[in-house]
Amino acid sequence: MNLTRPAGAVLLALALASVPVTAARATTAADEVNYVALGDSYASGTGAGNYSDALCTRSRNAYPALWAAANDPASFSFVACGGAKIPDVLDDQVSALDEDTTLVSLSIGGNDSGFASTMLSCQYSTLSACERALATAGEYVVNELPGELDGLYATVRAEAPDADVVVIGYPHLYKEGGLCLGGLSSAKRTAVNKGSDLLNETIAERAAAAGFAFADGRPAFAGHEICTGDAWISSSNVHPTAEGHASAYLPAFTAAVAGS
Known part of the structure; x- marks a missing residue:
């Protein structure tokens, strides 16, 4: 009886059998998603209800939580917090990142540029006061925000060297033109949206x-701003509603993740 050929065949079969197992393990490791959501109230879900953390207005209806629920990542750290500015992200949020992080979302810059005070001026003061507040915010956005974003983005990359990072911009808050009962004048709405354009352009450039x-x-x-018939932004707190997160931010984030 010739034992050499069967023994060789057995060894070959065992060797081949081990290849798919090794490849499968490598694929699983490569596809594992460890997601960290950073940022301010537009990321935490202020105004979207169903809060898991009332202090940070961190909502289960916010796009990071919705994306995690739909995609079942290996880990999900939701540390975005309402009211956050760039120093807050650096001090309190980036510690959630590490070398195993594979996906990061980040929305920041609005509070740093004085979003709350500017909106108060535009909602309750004259057009000229609104324009002055927007001009002051614009000076910060042009002269100071780029460097602050660069520093933050460099830290995010250092803490999560292999992660895909998606920076989320801000929507136009208001429909322009026509009447808006109980809302801002047409001139104020146009001015606020121009301020949003400047902020988004700066953030996109540094990203x-x-x-x-x-x-x-x-x-x-688009088509769902305040003063439209189907607004996805609340006129009372000027933040996306649960519908805004589900129907606008979530698809935008999902598409960015797929393209990154």
Whole structure:
């Protein structure tokens, strides 16, 4: 009886059998998603209800939580917090990142540029006061925000060197033109949206310089701004509603993730 051939065949079969197992393990490791959501109230879900953390207005209806629920990542750290500015992200949020992080979302810059005070001026003061507040915010956006974003983005990359990072922009808040009962005048609405354009352009430019993807909130919310018949932004708190997160931010983020 010739034992050499069967023994060789057995060894070959065992060797071949081990290949798919090894490949499968490598594929699983490569496809594992560890997601960290950073940012301010537009990321945490202020105004979207169903809060898991009332202090940070962190909502189960916010796009990071919705994306995680739909995609079942290996890990999900939701640390975005309402009211956050760039220093808050650096001090309190980036510690959630590590070398195993594979996906990061980030919305920041609005509060740093004085979003709350500017909106108060535009809602309750004259057109000239609104324009002055927007001009002051614009000076910060042009002269100071780029450097602050660069520093933050560099830290995010250092803490999560292998992650895909998606920076989420802000929507136009108001429909322009026509009447808006109980809302801002047409001139104020146009001025506020121009301020949003400047902020988004700056954020998109610095995100690109860092090698990060940018998901633009303006086309995502188009036709659903305040003063439209089907608004996805609340006129009372000027933040996306649960519908805004599900129907605008979530698709925009999902598309950016797929393209990154």
